[in-house]
Amino acid sequence: MRLKAAAVAVSVNPNMSDTPPDHLAINPASPFHDAAALERGVGIRFNDVERDNVEEYSVSEGWIRVQAGKSRDRRGNPMTVKVKGTVVAYYLDQKPE
Numbered sequence: 001m002r003l004k005a006a007a008v009a010v011s012v013n014p015n016m017s018d019t020p021p022d023h024l025a026i027n028p029a030s031p032f033h034d035a036a037a038l039e040r041g042v043g044i045r046f047n048d049v050e051r052d053n054v055e056e057y058s059v060s061e062g063w064i065r066v067q068a069g070k071s072r073d074r075r076g077n078p079m080t081v082k083v084k085g086t087v088v089a090y091y092l093d094q095k096p097e
Helices: 035-040
Strands: 023-025 042-046 049-051 054-058 063-072 078-084 087-091
Touching: 035 042, 042 054, 054 078, 054 087
Parallel strands: none
Antiparallel strands: 023 054, 042 049, 042 087, 054 063, 063 078
């Protein structure tokens, strides 16, 4: 599963803001992992192209991490590449700007 969540009816927490986190990762071991935001579904537009293979992103720093082919590290995690550019994050239940 990538940052875009499956088409599942999710109840939206009224206390949750309408802005996705500035830095988000899908790896549960990461300090930037936010299960509530991932459950709601986060879409990424990178350099004006919709991306659905993003492992981690940072809007303020302007980068995303994507998987580098099928290669794995020694712990079995996918190898990733950091790509710099313009990052726009939005929740899937809202229209992108």
